[in-house]
Amino acid sequence: MDIGHHLTWIVAAPALVAGVLALPVLFLPARWGRVAGAIILLALAVGYTVGFYGFHGRFLFPPRLSFHWLPILALGGGVLGGILALSARGGPWALAALIPLVGIMAHGLVPAGPGRPMALVAALLLPLGHGVVASLAPRRPSVPMLMLWAWLAFSFSGAALLLSGTARMAQLSGLIPCALLPLIALSLWRRGLLSPPALLPLLVAIHAAGLLIGWIHASLPAAAMLLLLASPAALALDRIRPIAALPPWVGACAVAAAVILIGGLAVLICLLSVDVYMG
Amino acid sequence: MSFLPLSRRSLALGASGFAAALLAAGLLLPRGVDAQEGEADAPAPAHWAVDPVHSSIVFRIKHLDTAWVFGRFNEFDGSISFDDANLADSSINLVVQAASVDTNNEQRDNHLRSPDFFTVTEMPTITFESTSIEPAGSDSYTVIGDLALLGETRPVEASMSITGSGANRAGTPLIGAMAEFTIKRSDFGMDFMMGGLSDDVHLTVSIEAQKQDD
Numbered sequence: 367m368d369i370g371h372h373l374t375w376i377v378a379a380p381a382l383v384a385g386v387l388a389l390p391v392l393f394l395p396a397r398w399g400r401v402a403g404a405i406i407l408l409a410l411a412v413g414y415t416v417g418f419y420g421f422h423g424r425f426l427f428p429p430r431l432s433f434h435w436l437p438i439l440a441l442g443g444g445v446l447g448g449i450l451a452l453s454a455r456g457g458p459w460a461l462a463a464l465i466p467l468v469g470i471m472a473h474g475l476v477p478a479g480p481g482r483p484m485a486l487v488a489a490l491l492l493p494l495g496h497g498v499v500a501s502l503a504p505r506r507p508s509v510p511m512l513m514l515w516a517w518l519a520f521s522f523s524g525a526a527l528l529l530s531g532t533a534r535m536a537q538l539s540g541l542i543p544c545a546l547l548p549l550i551a552l553s554l555w556r557r558g559l560l561s562p563p564a565l566l567p568l569l570v571a572i573h574a575a576g577l578l579i580g581w582i583h584a585s586l587p588a589a590a591m592l593l594l595l596a597s598p599a600a601l602a603l604d605r606i607r608p609i610a611a612l613p614p615w616v617g618a619c620a621v622a623a624a625v626i627l628i629g630g631l632a633v634l635i636c637l638l639s640v641d642v643y644m645g
Numbered sequence: 646m647s648f649l650p651l652s653r654r655s656l657a658l659g660a661s662g663f664a665a666a667l668l669a670a671g672l673l674l675p676r677g678v679d680a681q682e683g684e685a686d687a688p689a690p691a692h693w694a695v696d697p698v699h700s701s702i703v704f705r706i707k708h709l710d711t712a713w714v715f716g717r718f719n720e721f722d723g724s725i726s727f728d729d730a731n732l733a734d735s736s737i738n739l740v741v742q743a744a745s746v747d748t749n750n751e752q753r754d755n756h757l758r759s760p761d762f763f764t765v766t767e768m769p770t771i772t773f774e775s776t777s778i779e780p781a782g783s784d785s786y787t788v789i790g791d792l793a794l795l796g797e798t799r800p801v802e803a804s805m806s807i808t809g810s811g812a813n814r815a816g817t818p819l820i821g822a823m824a825e826f827t828i829k830r831s832d833f834g835m836d837f838m839m840g841g842l843s844d845d846v847h848l849t850v851s852i853e854a855q856k857q858d859d
Contacts, residue, residue: 431767431795531756579760582766
């Protein structure tokens with residue numbers, strides 16, 4: 367295995383590209399906060415895209431296979447998220463913006479054959495449901511909570527995909543968490559840079575697409591996929607009154623515990639139901 | 646010439662006799678007839694259907710730059726139009742079911758069917774369509790054609806030899822051929838585990854085909 371290649375393109379390149387592209391926001395005046403939010407989103411999308419194509423060593427365009435659509439979804443999510451950041455609208459707008467993304471994704475994901483109608487409905491409904499859960503359940507997820515969810519959800523999804531027989535999709539699951547790293551650092555440096563509603567289309571589209579590819583084209587069990595798609599519901603935990611009244615770190619722990627529980631259950635389902643090949 | 650139904654005597658000659666018959670037919674062409682005119686007058690090539698039961702598509706790939714691992718495709722179909730005297734109108738077409746990949750390890754086969762390799766739910770078939778067949782010696786040919794794999798179509802060049810001819814119990818003429826060629830899987834976008842598995846994949850296609858009634 368070429369570990370160096372993986373570390374370069376899955377870990378270093380997305381973080382470096384996203385970080386460098388987002389760096390100018392530190393020099394923008396405070397009143398340009400929305401523009402800074404849009405730049406952050408585009409930086410995240412471009413970081414993902416560079417990592418994706420670098421990992422494959424070629425420009426996979428126009429897309430022929432499902433996973434070729436992932437950078438297009440990332441760029442689409444980045445542009446839509448950027449628009450949302452500029453307009454400062456909330457969850458419903460994020461959902462509305464998600465619909466064309468889902469349409470594009472379904473077109474690329476659905477295989478020809480007798481299962482096409484069912485797969486098409488699933489491809490349309492599941493990410494939409496994922497979006498609903500992500501944007502409505504936690505009415506105003508905080509940036510740290512959203513980052514926590516993203517890190518844990520993509521990690522568990524990666525593990526589930528690996529166990530389901532697609533190491534490629536598992537490795538690609540690492541792109542978003544790595545691209546997010548410098549952006550989290552920037553947002554700590556200057557608060558308000560990251561807008562959770564604007565981040566949702568990109569995160570949700572990429573997360574759902576990876577899981578759908580694993581379900582349709584590999585051996586990811588439906589139950590595991592549904593659990594992972596439902597994981598953003600955990601973001602609502604720190605809004606529950608008894609937990610919200612406690613210090614923030616308790617809420618963070620509650621969210622983390624819930625995502626770990628959901629993700630762990632999904633991985634356990636994969637371990638029990640998939641004949642794992644590690645050769 | 647076409648692969649006309651062979652007499653029992655010529656069948657007994659086996660492959661070398663078949664090749665001699667092909668050569669003799671070439672020599673018996675009227676003197677002074679140039680190749681172009683000959684081709685224009687040549688009858689349409691005979692049609693042959695691949696018999697999957699007596700045919701094999703085998704591949705080998707190197708694991709960790711150490712040892713060859715062999716695999717095969719169990720389900721495929723194809724047709725051949727072949728006339729040694731009219732190669733311009735001859736053709737070879739194969740359709741392979743990617744999901745039938747078999748490396749004698751079910752878990753590995755499932756991995757090969759996944760998006761890491763063949764993505765069989767999206768790209769269920771691998772196809773080969775010849776674009777030209779050129780003579781390359783006695784009973785040997787160079788077959789150039791388009792190989793479509795994972796939605797990418799690339800030209801490949803195979804060395805093919807006629808391995809024999811005969812007839813089945815019903816008297817239907819048979820022909821045997823074997824082709825060997827090498828592809829770079831990365832050319833087709835199959836770029837996963839490049840460090841663990843070689844880029845070069847060597848393929849051997851051994852075909853037995855039955856003559857079809859025109």
